[in-house]
Amino acid sequence: xxxxxxxxxxxxxxxxxxxxxxxxxxxxxxxxxxxxxxxxxxxxxxxxxxxxxxxxxxxxxxxxxxxxxxxxxxxxxxxxxxxxxxxxxxxxxxxxxxxxxxxxxxxxxxxxxxxxxxxxxxxxxxxxxxxxxxxxxxxxxxxxxxxxxxxxxxxxxxxxxxxxxxxxxxxxxxxxxxxxxxxxxxxxxxxxxxxxxxxxxxxxxxxxxxxxxxxxxxxxxxxxxxxxxxxxxxxxxxxxxxxxxxxxxxxxxxxxxxxxxxxxxxxxxxxxxxxxxxxxxxxxxxxxx
Amino acid sequence: xxxxxxxxxxxxxxxxxxxxxxxxxxxxxxxxxxxxxxxxxxxxxxxxxxxxxxxxxxxxxxxxxxxxxxxxxxxxxxxxxxxxxxxxxxxxxxxxxxxxxxxxxxxxxxxxxxxxxxxxxxxxxxxxxxxxxxxxxxxxxxxxxxxxxxxxxxxxxxxxxxxxxxxxxxxxxxxxxxxxxxxxxxxxxxxxxxxxxxxxxxxxxxxxxxxxxxxxxxxxxxxxxxxxxxxxxxxxxxxxxxxxxxxxxxxx
Numbered sequence: 171x172x173x174x175x176x177x178x179x180x181x182x183x184x185x186x187x188x189x190x191x192x193x194x195x196x197x198x199x200x201x202x203x204x205x206x207x208x209x210x211x212x213x214x215x216x217x218x219x220x221x222x223x224x225x226x227x228x229x230x231x232x233x234x235x236x237x238x239x240x241x242x243x244x245x246x247x248x249x250x251x252x253x254x255x256x257x258x259x260x261x262x263x264x265x266x267x268x269x270x271x272x273x274x275x276x277x278x279x280x281x282x283x284x285x286x287x288x289x290x291x292x293x294x295x296x297x298x299x300x301x302x303x304x305x306x307x308x309x310x311x312x313x314x315x316x317x318x319x320x321x322x323x324x325x326x327x328x329x330x331x332x333x334x335x336x337x338x339x340x341x342x343x344x345x346x347x348x349x350x351x352x353x354x355x356x357x358x359x360x361x362x363x364x365x366x367x368x369x370x371x372x373x374x375x376x377x378x379x380x381x382x383x384x385x386x387x388x389x390x391x392x393x394x395x396x397x398x399x400x401x402x403x404x405x406x407x408x409x410x411x412x413x414x415x416x417x418x419x420x421x422x423x424x425x426x427x428x429x430x431x432x433x434x435x436x437x438x439x440x441x442x443x444x445x446x447x448x449x450x451x452x453x454x455x456x457x458x459x
Numbered sequence: 460x461x462x463x464x465x466x467x468x469x470x471x472x473x474x475x476x477x478x479x480x481x482x483x484x485x486x487x488x489x490x491x492x493x494x495x496x497x498x499x500x501x502x503x504x505x506x507x508x509x510x511x512x513x514x515x516x517x518x519x520x521x522x523x524x525x526x527x528x529x530x531x532x533x534x535x536x537x538x539x540x541x542x543x544x545x546x547x548x549x550x551x552x553x554x555x556x557x558x559x560x561x562x563x564x565x566x567x568x569x570x571x572x573x574x575x576x577x578x579x580x581x582x583x584x585x586x587x588x589x590x591x592x593x594x595x596x597x598x599x600x601x602x603x604x605x606x607x608x609x610x611x612x613x614x615x616x617x618x619x620x621x622x623x624x625x626x627x628x629x630x631x632x633x634x635x636x637x638x639x640x641x642x643x644x645x646x647x648x649x650x651x652x653x654x655x656x657x658x659x660x661x662x663x664x665x666x667x668x669x670x671x672x673x674x675x676x677x678x679x680x681x682x683x684x685x686x687x688x689x690x691x692x693x694x695x696x697x698x699x700x701x702x703x704x705x706x707x708x709x710x711x
Contacts, residue, residue: 180679258638258678265563267537271688417682423704
């Protein structure tokens with residue numbers, strides 16, 4: 171009985187909701203720390219190196235899989251709770267005054283969570299999926315001092331403003347006659363550029379997430395809408411956290427007159443500061459083009 | 460020196476012939492209601508008026524009318540036990556209302572509290588939760604030990620007493636947007652878990668009571684805190700947290 175109760179019981183659902191939610195709060199803090207690098211002007215190299223680390227480091231990979239699972243579990247558990255709770259009161263009240271006894275956030279966690287979930291999906295399509303799967307992802311080249319013709323940073327293809335996919339460099343299909351990636355370079359381990367004849371490493375390559383991000387929010391046609399959408403999603407996240415952070419501690423049974431006021435204060439500070447800092451970044455990018 | 464006066468009010472009351480009837484809101488006008496009367500006395504006055512007009516009186520739950528039995532209920536103007544905090548409906552007085560006010564009166568709504576008639580709901584689901592574990596097994600074969608012979612820390616005794624103040628009225632369920640009974644069950648679990656006599660059966664108690672709560676069709680708590688605000692006995696959310704701890708301890 172004990173085992174099944176830990177999965178099915180109403181209290182077990184609270185525990186899972188709280189644990190996944192708090193883990194996602196940690197994720198938010200980590201993600202924010204990375205994003206804040208976008209506020210530093212001309213920080214492409216640092217940001218792209220960071221992005222490479224975050225997508226390849228084994229420890230970070232474990233954390234990211236935990237994050238995916240947490241998001242899925244948190245969302246599924248949330249939808250399940252909302253569905254069951256709707257069934258617990260088949261006939262509603264003609265007149266109800268919920269604002270007299272509970273906060274807007276606490277009553278709208280499902281709605282706010284759904285907005286955040288939709289945002290996460292679009293966000294992953296726009297950035298995460300490109301970083302992981304897009305074969306046409308632009309590459310940033312960090313040249314190694316002293317190698318011929320590689321004095322400054324440029325994108326693969328050596329022609330200003332032109333990008334070439336990893337695969338095309340690798341197999342060398344594009345030749346000089348097409349005015350594309352020079353044939354004398356070859357790609358090793360997808361991140362290192364070698365001079366083909368001399369067989370010396372001339373540059374490190376980074377998927378240019380920095381460029382993708384800036385281009386996204388500075389898009390002539392949609393950049394403003396993407397920025398507004400991002401900021402609105404951060405509002406939803408803020409309200410979600412306003413209730414969610416302290417609620418998680420209550421669900422885990424951590425409620426005492428001594429510590430609960432402190433937890434509530436930290437939760438509210440977290441709910442304001444984290445989404446605010448997240449939202450500043452696209453606003454900064456969009457309005458400084 | 461009495462400040463009581465008479466007011467005229469409009470009532471919108473849920474009327475439902477029986478459990479199978481669809482039911483609906485019916486409008487009534489009630490004049491000359493003394494502001495010194497209690498809310499239930501106002502309903503008595505309405506029923507007199509209905510009986511005099513050869514109409515069916517409004518059925519509603521009440522018993523002690525002293526705020527301690529937990530029998531009265533009513534969702535008044537969108538709030539369990541009405542606009543005043545820390546009181547049951549019987550302790551709500553008409554001086555809280557103004558002349559010409561429209562007052563909605565509805566039964567406590569929950570799948571686990573089916574309407575019997577009008578404003579009367581069946582709260583025996585609470586009894587079944589109590590029966591599932593809300594007790595201490597005592598051998599009564601003539602060697603019963605005096606309860607006061609077992610020392611209890613003052614702090615624990617106070618907390619247990621505050622949890623035991625729950626009168627099982629169901630306002631927590633009625634006001635919860637999720638129709639959750641966790642404040643009630645949390646209070647009942649806590650009042651025993653805090654005392655040495657109750658600790659013996661603590662693990663099976665919390666598991667059995669929570670299982671019964673889920674089986675009765677109550678919703679899942681999302682910590683909105685509405686129950687704590689509307690509870691006429693001021694039962695704290697700390698009791699839900701304690702139940703959560705007890706449940707985890709018992710499940711591991």
